[in-house]
Amino acid sequence: MACLVRGSLKRKIMNNIIQKSALSAYVPWVVSAIVLSILPFIFTGGGAITIMNQIGITIVLAMSYNMLLGQGGMLSFGHAVYMGIGGFVAVHVMNIVENESLWLPLPLLPLVGGLVGLGFATIIGSFSTRKAGTVFAMISLGIGELIAACCIIITVFFGGEEGISGDRTMAPPTFGIEFITQKEVYFLIAFWVLISVFCMYLFTQTPVGKMANAVRDNPERAEFVGYSMRWVRFVSFCAAGFFAGIAGALFAINYEILTEQNLNLNMSFQVLLATYIGGVGFFLGPIFGAILFTLLQTVIGLQTDLWALYTGIVFILMVMFLPAGLTGLFAMHLIPMQLGRLGMLVRPYAKIFIPGLAFLIGSIALIELINHARHHGEEQFMTLFWIEFDTKSFLPWIVFTLMVVVGFYISRIIAREVTEAWGEATFVEGERR
Template sequence: MSDATQNHADLAPSTGAKFRQRTLPILIFVAIILAIPMTDPSRTMLTLIHQMAINIVFALAYNMLLGKGGMLSFGHAVYFGLGGYFCMHVMNWIEEGSGIWGSYPTFFLPVMGFVAGGLAAAVIGSFSCRRAGTTFAMISLGVAELVFSGAFMFDSLFGGEQGINGDRMNGPEVFGLSMGPMQDIYWFMAFWTVVGIVAMYAFTRTPLGRLSEATRDNPQRVQFIGYNPTRVRWLVFTISGAFAGLAGGMSAVNYEIFTPEALSLIPSGFVLIMAYVGGITYFAGPIMGAILLTYMSSMMSDFTEAWLLYLGLMFVIIVMYAPRGIAGIVFGFWDGLRGAQSGEFLKRTLIQLAGCLLMLLGLIVLVEVSIRWSNGWGEVFEPYGMHFGHDSILTWIVIVVPIVAGAAILRYLGREKEEMPA
């Protein structure tokens, strides 16, 4: 074996690392899905879980482009929305009992979303995938604006501003699910989420999935070995759009309505943040990002009106200081605990965490006090019965001291790391 081959083998993740980073998260996820019904979740919790399931499939589909294919898209909600809209039309055809649709189960509507999203991506990708990098991103942005504008012009297809609604309780039952109660929808969501995760994971292990990563890193070399990088990008783009359409079909069944907002730049930007915050270099990363950001968008808004500001700050911090996302932090921490200097690593991590929490404490107080002062309604930030007015010296002590102390701790750790021998 040559030295080059040995070095290449050393760069590859070990069997244990592959299991921890790829297989184990999926097994844990499936176990959680099976355990949730045993806890007798409330209707609110089921609604949140259903939204998480939709976003997980959508984020994984998007990461096939960004993480695996290196294609930054600002309009992937187009395929999510077109898949959902087509499912809404099929849902109404099922209710009318017209043609073959009268015997089509609502349970399998995501398949129609998969087909519609894939066909739309195949057509749009036939010209957009001829370019890469910034040009591709700008084309995706233009296509998103074009489709979003068209949704208000073609009322028969998109229903105008009011969108299209339907009734999911039609067609033959599958697995004894009437598709009416929230519990039935839970198993519907669980089934298609697991199918989507397993199918997309299987795709990453195929030759095309490997070629997409090679095209991302070095398209010239891919062309040199006999493959067309443009065709590889188009195929990956089409499959990614199909799975985005699958998520759109899940959303159509869950909400029984689809509006042009689903085609706008807002969900396209949100899925980008979900994938990147979770970690685009790990298959489980978008799953983590989708769960966290769905919770933040649904529940955190009940506690503070500045939740979007916190979301933006988190995204900036992840991009600057943790580019491998939440998954990178989790797996890095686990690998550090298994290392030779696990005690020193744990001590350093705890100190670093303390510094981050101190800065976060000061920042939260600053944001909440500023929001209440800016609104001018006379409200005062009063967590746990404490009174933090904007004109109080105590308030500014609570803001400044933790931020300065946390920054000093992180700066000290950074200098110590630089002075450590390589």
């Protein structure tokens, strides 16, 4: 049977190469590759490239996390561990390469990180994937704590609180490139992001990838169609560890330093947040999550020290009102779009935009104002949304409070209209959904 299967696979691959289907299937990947190559020439600033590098690393990490959560139904609280270990080893390898004890071009380093992540996941997965649900989550939490604690104890490997650092430029040059500039590193990261996402996509199309979905949906029934749920989870878990390790090595290359902060529980929660915000139910969801999360962290993080608060609020609102995440929000609109009724939504959306925005700006301004009064009370003036104002006068307080109250009130009224319009735009006679 197995050889039959392989024979037909070969035939199919040949057919695929010959037929048009091969071309159409690769279009999104080719487009992505082109977009990734153009991006650094559009956003040329050093800061922009730094952020894009960070986004790329987060994409690989969040996508690998979604192999567990979204595809396999495993809620892990310690996914950063596999990235961290992969990253630490990558830095050590970088240092070995620097001492010329080993010849390894930098672009191959992520593979080392991946294999380390895979190895570590194999060990942990061998016992943690026995059960899903709470047991799995608790074990992942325990492992996360354990490794974070080891960081302080095993200083030879983890370097204690300072972590360990390396120098990526000391690796043998690849085609004359020494990866000195951020832009050169960008291309290395972009390459690995593309490869990783492509491989992760292929994984979802394999028998074990399909069965990961089946085990997520109904582990018991999966057993009754011949699959051990534990083995299916184990394979997914190892694959997720592999890609997390790649992300870790990319991190090591980009920042040239790893510390305990890169694998502790806080980091694991950030991965969870980014993935969830993007949408766990969609293959591409974590990409959007990684982009939004990193932007919140970096761009907003530069503007205010409350970025974590805003991220938290976004997360809670997502969980409560939009459990399918950002991608779910897009996907929702495919229904009215297919029905050709997207136009019906434009008016109510436009109507709610102004009061909604007023409410949003008012809330942010109030939070910032309170934060300013609490922590920078001695400074009379503060700048918010490019406007400088006197925090000691009542005017800004009154204006912002009014914006919040009035904005909320009007939004609530219009929200009904939006709901109605939505119902109309998605209504199909006699169709179950």
